[in-house]
Amino acid sequence: MHQQTSETFDRNAREALADVQLRGALRNLATTFGGRRKEAIATVEDWEGLRDRARAAKDETLAHLDKYLEQFVGNAEKAGAQIHWARDGAEACRIVLDLIRARGASRLVKSKSMATEEIHLNAALEAEGLAPVETDLGEWIIQLAHETPSHIVVPAIHKSKRQIAELFAEKVGIEPTDDVAVLTGAARRILRRSFAEAEVGISGVNFGVAETGTILILENEGNARLTTSLPRTHIAVMGIEKVIPKFTDLDVFLKLLPRSGTGQRLTAYQSLITGTKRRPEDEGPEELHLVLMDNGRSRMLSHPVTRQSLACIRCGACLNACPVYQQVGGHAYGSVYPGPIGAVITPQLSGLKQSAQLPYASSLCGACREVCPVKIDIPELLLHLRAEVTEGTAAGTAAQHGPVKSRPLERLAFGLYARAWSSPTLYLWGARVARLLQGAVVRKGRIGKVGGLLAKLAPPLAAWTEWRDAPPLAPRTFREQWREEQKR
Amino acid sequence: MFDAIRGHLAASAPHDAVRAAHHAAAAHGEDVSARDEKSAAVVFEGTAVERFRQALEAVAGRCFVVKDEAEAAEVLRQIAGQRKSQRVAVSDSPLAGRVLKLAGLPAEVLENAAVGELFDSDLGVTGAQWGVGETGTLVLESDAERHRLASLIPSAHVALLEARNVRHTLGEVLRAINERGEGGLSRAITFITGPSRTSDIELTLAIGVHGPAELYVVVIGGEGNG
Amino acid sequence: MRVSLFITCLIDQLWPSVGSSAVEVLRRAGCEVVFDERQTCCGQPAFNTGYRAEARRLARRFIEIFEEGGADYVVSPSGSCTAMAHHFHELFADDEAWRRRAEALAARTYEFGGFLVNVLKVEDVGASFKGRVTWHDACHGLRDLGLREEPRRLIRGVRGAEFVELANADSCCGFGGTFSVKYPEISVAILDNKIDAIEKAGVRAVVSGDASCLMQIGGRLTRNNSSVKTMHLAELLASRE
Numbered sequence: 001m002h003q004q005t006s007e008t009f010d011r012n013a014r015e016a017l018a019d020v021q022l023r024g025a026l027r028n029l030a031t032t033f034g035g036r037r038k039e040a041i042a043t044v045e046d047w048e049g050l051r052d053r054a055r056a057a058k059d060e061t062l063a064h065l066d067k068y069l070e071q072f073v074g075n076a077e078k079a080g081a082q083i084h085w086a087r088d089g090a091e092a093c094r095i096v097l098d099l100i101r102a103r104g105a106s107r108l109v110k111s112k113s114m115a116t117e118e119i120h121l122n123a124a125l126e127a128e129g130l131a132p133v134e135t136d137l138g139e140w141i142i143q144l145a146h147e148t149p150s151h152i153v154v155p156a157i158h159k160s161k162r163q164i165a166e167l168f169a170e171k172v173g174i175e176p177t178d179d180v181a182v183l184t185g186a187a188r189r190i191l192r193r194s195f196a197e198a199e200v201g202i203s204g205v206n207f208g209v210a211e212t213g214t215i216l217i218l219e220n221e222g223n224a225r226l227t228t229s230l231p232r233t234h235i236a237v238m239g240i241e242k243v244i245p246k247f248t249d250l251d252v253f254l255k256l257l258p259r260s261g262t263g264q265r266l267t268a269y270q271s272l273i274t275g276t277k278r279r280p281e282d283e284g285p286e287e288l289h290l291v292l293m294d295n296g297r298s299r300m301l302s303h304p305v306t307r308q309s310l311a312c313i314r315c316g317a318c319l320n321a322c323p324v325y326q327q328v329g330g331h332a333y334g335s336v337y338p339g340p341i342g343a344v345i346t347p348q349l350s351g352l353k354q355s356a357q358l359p360y361a362s363s364l365c366g367a368c369r370e371v372c373p374v375k376i377d378i379p380e381l382l383l384h385l386r387a388e389v390t391e392g393t394a395a396g397t398a399a400q401h402g403p404v405k406s407r408p409l410e411r412l413a414f415g416l417y418a419r420a421w422s423s424p425t426l427y428l429w430g431a432r433v434a435r436l437l438q439g440a441v442v443r444k445g446r447i448g449k450v451g452g453l454l455a456k457l458a459p460p461l462a463a464w465t466e467w468r469d470a471p472p473l474a475p476r477t478f479r480e481q482w483r484e485e486q487k488r
Numbered sequence: 489m490f491d492a493i494r495g496h497l498a499a500s501a502p503h504d505a506v507r508a509a510h511h512a513a514a515a516h517g518e519d520v521s522a523r524d525e526k527s528a529a530v531v532f533e534g535t536a537v538e539r540f541r542q543a544l545e546a547v548a549g550r551c552f553v554v555k556d557e558a559e560a561a562e563v564l565r566q567i568a569g570q571r572k573s574q575r576v577a578v579s580d581s582p583l584a585g586r587v588l589k590l591a592g593l594p595a596e597v598l599e600n601a602a603v604g605e606l607f608d609s610d611l612g613v614t615g616a617q618w619g620v621g622e623t624g625t626l627v628l629e630s631d632a633e634r635h636r637l638a639s640l641i642p643s644a645h646v647a648l649l650e651a652r653n654v655r656h657t658l659g660e661v662l663r664a665i666n667e668r669g670e671g672g673l674s675r676a677i678t679f680i681t682g683p684s685r686t687s688d689i690e691l692t693l694a695i696g697v698h699g700p701a702e703l704y705v706v707v708i709g710g711e712g713n714g
Numbered sequence: 715m716r717v718s719l720f721i722t723c724l725i726d727q728l729w730p731s732v733g734s735s736a737v738e739v740l741r742r743a744g745c746e747v748v749f750d751e752r753q754t755c756c757g758q759p760a761f762n763t764g765y766r767a768e769a770r771r772l773a774r775r776f777i778e779i780f781e782e783g784g785a786d787y788v789v790s791p792s793g794s795c796t797a798m799a800h801h802f803h804e805l806f807a808d809d810e811a812w813r814r815r816a817e818a819l820a821a822r823t824y825e826f827g828g829f830l831v832n833v834l835k836v837e838d839v840g841a842s843f844k845g846r847v848t849w850h851d852a853c854h855g856l857r858d859l860g861l862r863e864e865p866r867r868l869i870r871g872v873r874g875a876e877f878v879e880l881a882n883a884d885s886c887c888g889f890g891g892t893f894s895v896k897y898p899e900i901s902v903a904i905l906d907n908k909i910d911a912i913e914k915a916g917v918r919a920v921v922s923g924d925a926s927c928l929m930q931i932g933g934r935l936t937r938n939n940s941s942v943k944t945m946h947l948a949e950l951l952a953s954r955e
Contacts, residue, residue, distance in 0.1 A: 010897065017899055025690070032691045066493045079675070085489050137697055138688035154688055161690050184686060184694040191698065196607055212673055222640055222684040222699025229636045229676075230603065240489070247666045247673075251659040262687065265543070266623040266658075269699070270679040277675055283636045284676055294489055301496035303503050323886045327903045361897065363890025363904070364762060366857035386764030414760050418768035421723070421754040422775055431727055446936055460895040467902040468933030471728045478726045478733035482749050506807045513817045 005334040006346055006355035012332035013361075019329075022158055026326050029157055033320040036263020037371070043265060044255055054256050055375045057249050058311035061210075061241075065301065068210040068243045069292070075213025076290055079275020086293040089119030095291050096121060096202065096235055097128055103233055105199035109191075111217070111224035112136035113204025114152060114314050115237045115293060117336040118349065121202070132202065133194045135223035137187050144171045150330030150338065153261045153316035158329055191223070201227035201285070205238035206313070207253060208290075211246045214274040215290070218257065218267045225269055234273075234285040240292050241310035253313060256373035261315035296349040305384045309345050311374040318368035318378060324361055333358060340368035344381040352388055356405045359385035428479075435473045442472040536621040536654045537710045543624030547682030548695055549703040551624075553651070553710040557583075560706045561590035564613070564646055567704055568593050571644055573611040577601040581615030581633040583648050583708075588613055603637065612638035612700070616647045616680075618661045619654035619707065623681055626705060627661055630676040639680065644702040647680070651710040715834075717745040718785035720823075722795045723755045724925040725946075732925060735952035736791045736826055743836050752779050758798040761805070762891045770805045777802065777815050780823075787833065788819065791826040791948045793855025793923050799823040800858065825855055827923055827947050831864040838871035843953045845918035846876045847945070850908065850931065851884045852924035865923055865947055872950060880920075881911040889930040902934070909934050912942055919945045 004012045016022055041047045061068045073083050084099075086092035100108065108125070110116065110132050122143070125132050134143040138156040142149055145167055149155030156164070164183060165176045174186045203224055207216040215236055217224045228234050244253065250272075258264040277284045300306045319325045319339030330338035335346040335355065343358040352359075359382045368378040389404045390411070420426040441447045441454065447461075447470040455462035464470055532539045541551040552563045564587060568576065575596045578584050588597060598605055606612075614635045618627035626647050628635040639645050655661050658679075665673065684699030695701050717740055721733040740747050757772030776799070780788050790796045800823065802816035830836045849869060855861045862884075869877050888894065888904030895901075908931060912920050920935075920942055922928050932944035 013897065013900055017903055028691055063497070065497070066490050069490070069493070087489060087492075135698065136688070137686045141688065154691065156688055157691070159689075161692070164689055180689045180692040180694050183689060184697055188697055192607060195698075196603065214673070220685050220687075221697040223697070225636070225640050225678065226698055229640070240493075248659070248662050251657075251662050254658060264681075265547075266625055266679065266681045268547075268681050268683070268685050272677040272679075274673050274675050277630075281634075282630065282675070283634050284630070292489075294492065298489065298492040298496050301493060302499040304500060304507050305503075307500065323888065323904045323907075324897075324900055327900050359764075360893065361900075363853070363886050363888060363893045363901070365853040365886035365890070367853075367886065370857055383762065383764070386762070387766045388764075390764035391766060410763070411765070414763065414765040414768045417755075418757070418760060418765075418771045421757075421772055424752050424754065427754045446933075448937075460892075463895040463898040464933070466898060467937065468905075468930065469936045470933060471929060473727050474730050476730060478721050478730035479749070479751050481730050481734060482737075483751065503807065506813075509810075510803055510813065510817065513814070 004331050006350075006358055007334070009332060009334060009357040009361055012334060013328040016328040016332045021160055022329050023327070025157055025160065026329050029151070029154070030320055030326045033263060037260060037317060037320070040259040040263040040265060044259070050252055050255055051373055051375050054252050054373060055311060057244055057252065058374055061243055061245055062301065062307055062310050065240065065243070068245060069240060071210040072208050072213055072243045073292070075211070076215075076275060077213070079213050081213065081275050081288040081290050084289060084291045086291055086295070088295045089293070092119050092237060092291050092293045092295065093121050093124035096237065097125060099233070099235055099289055100125070100130065100200055103199065105233070106130060107194070107197050107199045108132040108202060109194050109198040109227050109231065110134050110139075110202045111204070111219065111227040112139050112155070113202070113237060114336065115204045115239050116202065117149060119237070119293070119295065121237070133191070135191050135194065135227060136219070136221060137184065140187060140191065141167065144168075148331065149336060151316060151319060152314050152337065152339075158331065195226045195230055198227075198231040200233045200235060201231040202235045202237070203227050205236050205242050206257070207250060208238060208243045209247050209250065210243050212274055214247065214272050216250060217271045217273070218269070220262075220268040222269060225271055228271055228273060229284055232285055233287045233289070235289045235291065237291045237293060239297055240294055241297050257313050257315050260317040260371065260373040300348055305380055306348060308376045309348060309381060311376055312341055312345070313374060315373055317371040317373065321367040321371045323363060323365060323367065333361070340378045341376070344378055344385060347385055352385065352404045356389050359389060431473065431477060435475075438472055445472065446470065447472060532621070532656065536619070536656045537651050537707055539621030539656060540619045540624055540654050540707070543622060544682065544705060545624070547624055548685075549624060549682045549705060551705050551707065553707045555709070557587050557708060558590060560587045560648060560708050563706050564588070564591045565593065567644070567646055568595060568611060571611060575605070575609040576611045576613060577606050577609040577638040577642055578612075579614040579633045579635045579638045581635070581648070583615045583650070584613045584633075587648055601638070606637050606641040609642040610644065612640070612642035612645045614639045614645070614647055616649045616705070617653060619649050619705070620658045620661055621654060621656040623658060625658065626680040628678045628680065629665075629674040631674040636676060636678065639678070640699050643696065643700055644704070645700040646704045646706065649705055649707050651707050654707065715745050715787070716785040717747050718780060718783040718788050719747055719749045720753060720756070720780070720788055720790035720795065721749065722790060722792045722925065724929065725791060728929070729925055729946065732791055732946040732948050735946070735948040736789075739830070739839050739948060739951045740789065742839055743830060743834050745834070748783060748785055750779050750783055756795045756798040758795060759891055761798065761801065766805060773802045773805050773816070774812065777812070777819050780819055781815065786822065787829065788823040789826055789829045790823070791923070791946060792925060793825050793852045793859055793861065794926060796823055796825040797854040797858035825859055825861060825923065827865045827868055828855075828859060828861045831867055837867045839868070839951050841871070841951045841953050842873040842955050843875040843950055844955045846878055846916060847919045847921050847950065848878050848880045848912065848915045848917045849883055850880060850887060850920055850922040850927060852922050852927045853886050855923045856884055861923070868947065868951060869921060872953070874955065875950070878915050878917060880915055882907060887927045887930050889926050891926070894930060901930075905930055905934050909938070913940065917942060919943045919950070921945045921947055921950050923947045
């Protein structure tokens with residue numbers, strides 16, 4: 001398999017489409033999580049109202065992010081947390097590495113965190129000879145397999161239990177089994193040793209409450225609780241957009257996030273952590289380090305369309321609902337953030353040039369917007385980014401820079417189209433010529449697979465007719481029929 | 489970083505104004521989000537405790553509603569007996585201490601267990617400061633007891649909860665905690681809803697990954713069920 | 715009531731019968747129908763591919779033409795082209811005068827089925843059809859314009875037609891404009907889920923409100939030599955079998 005990056009989305013997708021096992025797993029995901037989500041949202045009184053309230057809380061925070069961050073940081077420090085600012089991923093990795101080094105620590109456990117995936121923290125630590133242990137079952141599986149997550153919530157969804165059993169047999173020496181409980185039990189047994197001796201625990205953050213300086217981490221397995229309770233030092237990496245204004249806002253987000261993500265009323269555990277322990281005999285770490293990371297986020301504040309990307313609470317519902325994700329899975333996107341939300345945040349985080357395909361990897365069906373618990377208008381964002389790709393402008397704003405990808409033929413085609421379609425005469429004559437020419441390809445009232453020279457001259461026609469017939473132009477257009485009717 | 493944030497927010501201001509103007513003008517029902525996902529009006533006819541019991545059992549937890557601490561001790565004795573518990577780790581909750589004493593378990597009881605001992609315990613007993621009816625959730629606050637490890641590391645967890653602390657909704661509990669004001673917020677608050685679980689392998693539910701595989705909640709001072 | 719028809723380019727060139735059916739149904743419902751022959755395209759292909767300058771050019775033209783008609787409403791037998799008219803304002807963020815014109819036009823621009831049910835308050839247009847039919851929700855009609863019940867009510871009003879709900883009625887057919895030729899393999903993989911459900915429904919015709927979806931679905935059905943035919947909602951409502 002070739003190196004899967006965002007730049008090779010088309011190739012990645014074709015490979016994924018040929019992977020029968022993957023497509024079975026993706027069908028299972030769409031049906032199971034889709035169904036559970038529907039059942040779960042039926043258990044709250046006013047789902048639409050909750051979505052509006054959540055979005056309003058996010059909009060308020062983002063519109064005054066400086067103020068809420070200051071408040072959050074002030075309260076977290078007062079409670080004993082130490083704050084570190086990271087402008088980008090490299091800086092965040094360096095901060096974490098320095099903290100570990102300064103403590104002479106080598107035994108590290110990690111709980112699931114998209115922020116640390118985003119900055120490839122594990123790779124950065126491993127390059128320095130450290131071996132952080134992922135403790136979420138799905139993350140541990142992909143760490144053992146040297147792979148990357150293919151879903152925001154269930155990172156190993158692309159793997160079958162047979163593949164996982166073989167992996168465990170090879171890497172940790174258990175008897176192959178198709179019993180999920182046995183596989184899970186093996187992970188529990190093995191990872192307990194890592195927990196018992198861990199010196200530093202690294203986690204992400206789901207929400208940071210400005211009013212109290214509290215961080216909240218959701219999970220189901222208990223590994224995040226262990227990661228944030230047992231080691232002497234807890235390092236939490238959080239994007240600057242994770243802040244919400246009030247402690248009681250958590251009520252809204254805790255209703256939305258589990259229901260949207262896994263279809264649960266609430267995940268098994270939430271840890272709300274405010275600073276460090278207050279008495280020496282208390283449980284928990286002695287130090288809490290919060291690494292607040294920008295890494296491309298503040299740039300998204302500069303336009304209301306892009307700003308809404310920062311409202312994302314990483315529930316994964318848009319992945320489960322997306323017809324494209326359902327066919328190609330997460331790895332095709334070549335980014336730790338796949339699916340519809342990945343297609344809009346990856347280009348903004350890592351540069352549109354490397355991921356210019358992603359905004360086009362969507363049929364714009366809007367299923368993502370419909371399920372998004374914070375009402376992010378992902379199709380609007382996709383269109384905004386498409387305009388940036390072709391024009392370097394968006395939403396009708398004045399040109400700031402040139403196109404990100406110059407596609408001369410496509411540009412020519414759309415230029416001709418805009419010109420011809422602006423003139424009824426050109427439009428009419430163009431259609432007449434096409435009607436004359438189509439005789440060469442119309443058979444039995446349809447255009448079948450087009451090959452040869454014509455396929456080379458008109459790649460879109462070839463792409464269409466490879467699998468679908470195309471309809472012929474009608475002998476008389478509607479406007480011709482209308483004109484005749486008017487004459488009568 | 490604050491400069492970057494403020495700079496980008498300032499750049500957004502004219503775009504925000506256009507958007508606001510459009511929304512003000514577009515009062516013709518052009519709402520792009522289809523509002524057709526139905527959620528029911530949720531009315532629960534019973535008590536918060538009954539609601540708690542149903543919600544907890546729906547997520548594979550076990551719930552016992554008892555009259556008093558003596559009955560709670562009996563339930564604890566049964567659980568420990570069935571599980572043939574050898575080593576029981578207990579938090580420093582006075583309630584847990586009293587019930588454990590009443591139960592007189594034929595097992596080693598560890599107060600202030602060291603981490604290593606916790607990994608060798610097969611039952612953890614703690615209190616809980618709140619219960620949430622709508623989700624079957626326990627809320628444990630670190631200012632009230634040292635709860636974190638006894639409720640997490642042993643393979644089974646028994647939580648003792650006073651019926652008067654069970655509320656219908658999470659919102660009520662969050663507000664009650666918040667209303668205490670500064671200093672009223674524990675360093676660690678843990679919400680627990682059922683036993684530890686995962687669906688990471690083919691979305692197949694497996695109970696008991698890193699936390700307890702069994703969760704028993706004994707609600708004391710409720711109607712009692714024997 | 716004077717209704718100015720916007721007949722999309724696909725319908726004009728490929729399925730003129732959809733246009734004439736729409737005319738017939740609207741007249742039957744008591745509308746005076748006008749058609750401005752200068753109209754061409756709403757610019758959606760350019761807008762959706764990121765060519766906003768080109769889209770803006772066509773949008774200006776569209777707005778001018780339909781402003782001049784002086785009709786009470788603009789009606790189009792296409793959810794996605796109607797939705798495009800509702801998106802025009804996004805092209806004029808820097809131009810308040812044009813934005814106002816775009817907003818004013820959008821406020822009186824309706825999709826055909828939604829117009830019948832929500833404006834004309836008509837659900838029975840006197841149509842009849844023999845056999846089982848099913849409905850495919852075109853994404854823009856459904857999610858941009860919020861039309862879910864309207865087409866179903868209209869189909870239930872057709873005498874003789876037996877309506878069956880498609881298992882995945884509201885999932886995308888995989889068309890997505892240029893997406894269908896930029897990523898044809900993905901587009902067809904999505905489409906095949908739709909085709910499976912249509913075949914399982916055992917219907918004579920699959921009906922939808924957007925010619926583009928019908929081109930996608932129909933193109934695969936004929937390639938598979940299926941006996942199921944595709945119909946636009948306007949054609950079904952004009953039917954007198």
